[in-house]
Amino acid sequence: MKYAKLNEDGTFDNEIGPGNIEWDATHFCSASNLTELEAATFRVVPLFETDPPKINEYQLVERDGAEKVGGQWRYKWKIVDITDPATIAQIDVKKAAAIRESKKAQRQAIVDAITVVVGEKVFDGDEVSQGRMARALIALQFANLSSTKWTLANNETVSVTVPELSQALILSGQRQTDIWALS
Structure with a gap:
């Protein structure tokens, strides 16, 4: 009290x-x-x-x-x-930065949720998955292999071919580009 x-x-x-x-x-x-x-x-x-x-x-x-x-x-x-112009300008800069960060976070959440369909297989298409696909495709080329085991968006492990994985990577990249272009 x-x-x-x-x-x-x-x-x-x-x-x-x-x-x-x-x-x-x-x-x-x-x-x-x-x-x-x-x-x-x-x-x-x-x-x-x-x-x-x-x-x-x-x-x-x-x-x-x-x-x-x-x-x-x-x-x-x-x-x-608050009437001081310099203080108002600082507030405006902070406000604009907060709006930008919020939009980035929203955009990132959408990118993190990307999935793409190739044939009947649904692939995760977020940035981490795109990196995994690219590395897998490079390794498959060096090893002269035509397929590999892959875990799909539903956590099912299947065999995917180089063309399927390539198509999933292309579609994921295009979807991410579309998302960034909208924001």
């Missing part, structure tokens, strides 16, 4: 910090240890914390003392508009 000290006219003076305070020559304690009579004598009231109001990115919110609302003393808030 926080506490506030009031002026003689009953208006807010200041917030009282934690710890012991010398109220007078005979009282040295924290606000929470004052009796009701002592609190009234020293004009100490409970201060209820309230959430600051919602603001936009071009505003600041500051605590502006306290006020009595519904019989309780609560924090009072002040909204300050």
